[in-house]
Amino acid sequence: MSTAKYTGExxxxxxxxxxxxxxKxxxxxxxxxxxxxxxxxxQVFGVFSKDDDLNLKPGSEDNISTYVFTKTTSGKPKDKTFCKSCGxxxxxxxxxxxxxxQIILRTALLDKGSELKPKAAIFTTGRPSWAGSMEGVPDFETMP
Structure with missing residues (x-):
């Protein structure tokens, strides 16, 4: 069995x-x-393979709920999962x-997730002007 790169909760x-x-x-x-x-x-997120990368601990599935967004920039629905208890x-x-x-997983949930530096910033038109760009990270106004 493979050793986990990260644990999260x-x-x-x-x-x-x-x-x-x-x-990825x-x-x-x-x-x-x-x-x-x-x-x-x-938010900062990582793209992972749902089946090959993510393993839920026993009992976790019972605490997961999904909200489907239909108003999206792509025009296609997207699922957002969240914890039923803490939200x-x-x-x-x-x-x-x-x-x-694949899935788009919040890196803040991972141990050492703050060490994962973004390769790009997307939808930057929504970023406050006071926040500014990250050094060495390209900005994109939409999804490249």
Missing amino acids: CLCGGVRFTVLNEP AVLSCHCEHCRKGAGGIG VPLWTVTDDVRQKG
């Missing part, structure tokens, strides 16, 4: 998981959904990542 610990591999990409997003979902200026956003599944068997 929601705020209350009701949803716990391991991630077996490094993310790490991005900082400032779209409306990420800003409102985080209650801040945006923490867990991961997102857009139409594009669903077709690839």
